[in-house]
Amino acid sequence: MSQPTVDDVATAMFDLIKATHGKKNLKPMDVTKAMIDQFGEDACDKKLCKKAIRQLIDSGRCIYSYVGGSYITLPAEEESSEG
Numbered sequence: 001m002s003q004p005t006v007d008d009v010a011t012a013m014f015d016l017i018k019a020t021h022g023k024k025n026l027k028p029m030d031v032t033k034a035m036i037d038q039f040g041e042d043a044c045d046k047k048l049c050k051k052a053i054r055q056l057i058d059s060g061r062c063i064y065s066y067v068g069g070s071y072i073t074l075p076a077e078e079e080s081s082e083g
Helices: 006-020 029-038 046-059 076-082
Strands: 062-065 070-073
Touching: 006 029, 006 046, 029 046, 029 070, 046 062, 046 070
Parallel strands: none
Antiparallel strands: 062 070
């Protein structure tokens, strides 16, 4: 399996965040651990995950939510379009 790109990891992160939305709030470290489990420790490291999280935040696909801690969630318009 080839090395995942930042885009690959960001897409997988977005899918994970979308799948758990409304059920569980994910901290950045939770998402990072899930990506390392999915892609393997040799292919995906914390640095790559950090870049992928930054890409999701900068693109507006996800936002940071500060409610008793720092979480990565979907923006409000994503929430309203699901229902």
